[in-house]
Amino acid sequence: MTDQKPLTQRDEWKALQKHYEETRNVHLRDYFAADPRRGEKMAVEACDLYLDYSKNRMSEATLKLLIKLAEAVNLRQQTEDMFTGKKINITEGRAVLHTALRAPGSERIEVDGVNVVPEVHRVLEKMRTFSSRVRSGEWKGFTGKRITNVINVGIGGSDLGPAMAYEALKSYRHKHIHCRFVSNIDATDFVEAVSDCNPEETLFVICSKTFTTLETLTNAHSARRWLLDAVGDKAAVRRHFVAVSTNDREVEKFGIDRDNMFEFWDWVGGRYSYDSAIGLALMIAVGADRFDEMLAGFRSMDEHFRTAPFEQNIPVLLALIGIWYNNFYGAQTHAVLPYNEYLALLPAYLQQLDMESNGKSVDRNGNRIGAYQTGPIIWGQPGTNGQHAFYQLIHQGTKLIPCDFIGFAQSNNPLGNHHNLLMSNFFAQTEALAFGKTREEVESEGVPDFQVPHRVMDGNHPSNSLLAVKLTPRLLGELVALYEHKVFVQGAVWNVNSFDQWGVELGKVLARRIVPELDAKETPQLAHDSSTNALISKYRRWCRD
Ligand code: F6P
Numbered sequence: 001m002t003d004q005k006p007l008t009q010r011d012e013w014k015a016l017q018k019h020y021e022e023t024r025n026v027h028l029r030d031y032f033a034a035d036p037r038r039g040e041k042m043a044v045e046a047c048d049l050y051l052d053y054s055k056n057r058m059s060e061a062t063l064k065l066l067i068k069l070a071e072a073v074n075l076r077q078q079t080e081d082m083f084t085g086k087k088i089n090i091t092e093g094r095a096v097l098h099t100a101l102r103a104p105g106s107e108r109i110e111v112d113g114v115n116v117v118p119e120v121h122r123v124l125e126k127m128r129t130f131s132s133r134v135r136s137g138e139w140k141g142f143t144g145k146r147i148t149n150v151i152n153v154g155i156g157g158s159d160l161g162p163a164m165a166y167e168a169l170k171s172y173r174h175k176h177i178h179c180r181f182v183s184n185i186d187a188t189d190f191v192e193a194v195s196d197c198n199p200e201e202t203l204f205v206i207c208s209k210t211f212t213t214l215e216t217l218t219n220a221h222s223a224r225r226w227l228l229d230a231v232g233d234k235a236a237v238r239r240h241f242v243a244v245s246t247n248d249r250e251v252e253k254f255g256i257d258r259d260n261m262f263e264f265w266d267w268v269g270g271r272y273s274y275d276s277a278i279g280l281a282l283m284i285a286v287g288a289d290r291f292d293e294m295l296a297g298f299r300s301m302d303e304h305f306r307t308a309p310f311e312q313n314i315p316v317l318l319a320l321i322g323i324w325y326n327n328f329y330g331a332q333t334h335a336v337l338p339y340n341e342y343l344a345l346l347p348a349y350l351q352q353l354d355m356e357s358n359g360k361s362v363d364r365n366g367n368r369i370g371a372y373q374t375g376p377i378i379w380g381q382p383g384t385n386g387q388h389a390f391y392q393l394i395h396q397g398t399k400l401i402p403c404d405f406i407g408f409a410q411s412n413n414p415l416g417n418h419h420n421l422l423m424s425n426f427f428a429q430t431e432a433l434a435f436g437k438t439r440e441e442v443e444s445e446g447v448p449d450f451q452v453p454h455r456v457m458d459g460n461h462p463s464n465s466l467l468a469v470k471l472t473p474r475l476l477g478e479l480v481a482l483y484e485h486k487v488f489v490q491g492a493v494w495n496v497n498s499f500d501q502w503g504v505e506l507g508k509v510l511a512r513r514i515v516p517e518l519d520a521k522e523t524p525q526l527a528h529d530s531s532t533n534a535l536i537s538k539y540r541r542w543c544r545d
Contacts, residue, residue, distance in 0.1 A: 016324075
């Protein structure tokens with residue numbers, strides 16, 4: 001329970017509402033014209049990131065009001081509560097300590113009177129030993145062959161994080177070990193992933209916090225069958241399967257050796273977990289040193305978030321700017337646009353991080369939230385591909401879509417002039433979105449009259465620009481921690497529990513009920529609604545055709 005006053009009844013909220021009414025029609029052109037140094041002033045450099053937030057429909061006064069709101073909800077205290085292990089996941093009675101996963105060994109963070117940091121470091125050490133044995137070839141498959149394929153089997157947080165990070169750091173990977181990620185219960189995912197793998201050279205990392213997730217367990221059983229069909233000896237399982245879980249009993253039941261299990265803890269949320277043992281496949285791919293560099297990046301952003309004044313605090317700034325659009329401008333979505341192919345999966349990863357965390361309509365006191373919006377829809381894909389797909393709507397559609405542009409000064413794959421061309425698009429898009437093209441400018445180009453209205457670009461479309469030198473393991477850690485904390489700040493202001501996900505449970509329960517109805521030989525008595533009954537009947541007829 002929290003004693004937060006209803007958000008919209010706070011003076012700070014009302015002041016923002018008033019400020020919105022007064023400033024909503026100010027154009028970014030006017031903001032920039034009024035202050036020639038705006039682009040330098042509304043920017044922050046911290047950790048290894050440069051955030052330019054000047055192309056937002058706000059002034060320094062707006063920011064001050066937003067910061068007052070953050071202070072009013074006691075953001076600093078809420079942050080400390082998270083970092084120090086208070087049980088802020090109130091519906092599950094758990095601490096929220098993903099930050100402990102990257103805490104230095106010297107730190108002391110207690111849950112129920114027990115310092116969790118030594119456990120974190122013990123598991124990290126176990127991961128280091130195991131991953132270096134796989135990388136060096138010392139760890140062999142059952143028939144004595146080297147491991148060349150590592151297949152991560154998991155879903156949600158047990159898939160999206162390691163898959164995104166593997167993709168992001170692919171240029172650092174071991175050249176003879178290929179990682180794949182199987183998540184979907186659709187057999188196609190598994191079948192395609194193993195289609196060109198030799199079972200004798202394949203290691204499965206079964207990742208599941210609960211070790212009860214239907215998709216993961218189904219895929220894991222298929223993987224075991226696939227292995228045993230090839231090698232024909234159950235003893236092979238211990239050379240080809242390891243598990244990452246909080247549930248040792250279920251892991252053992254599956255047949256995976258305790259020694260081959262890497263623990264994590266109920267105080268790590270699935271979507272906040274890829275820097276725990278859930279990142280084992282990643283560590284095998286990039287090596288323990290790179291993984292450590294990544295953890296150092298996480299740590300540096302944690303430190304920045306915990307200590308920097310709000311007006312220079314990158315996660316706080318991004319969160320408050322997001323609140324400004326979500327709650328006052330009524331923006332429904334937020335686009336993440338990385339100008340780096342290695343970050344192709346970042347929008348999908350952030351979708352879970354943000355939408356599973358803040359997709360809530362009941363506050364921490366159990367009251368229905370009617371008066372304000374909570375989490376936005378997160379979406380996006382890498383530039384420049386997105387430019388040729390959906391940017392048209394951002395530029396000229398009827399919706400307001402705030403965007404985060406993410407780019408780097410140096411390419412991981414320098415080739416000819418590619419990188420300058422890529423980044424010129426980044427800069428050009430943020431410029432075009434903000435300033436558009438006026439009727440006068442269009443007319444002065446001598447375009448036919450009938451085209452003029454179609455070619456006018458209103459501009460005034462907001463964006464944040466995040467720029468860094470290069471995508472490295474450290475930088476990736478900083479970036480992910482930045483978004484973790486952004487989500488935290490927004491949840492803290494909206495007074496929601498960002499760390500549970502009851503909404504996804506109902507679908508799981510209903511699916512389990514329907515399975516026997518699809519499996520049954522005899523036509524079952526269906527007692528769903530008429531639509532679901534008809535769909536199941538049609539499916540039963542067609543799958544037997
Ligand atoms: O989608 C619901 C969810 O519980 C996610 O929060 C979680 O990341 C995913 O399922 C997988 O859960 P587990 O790691 O327990 O298999």
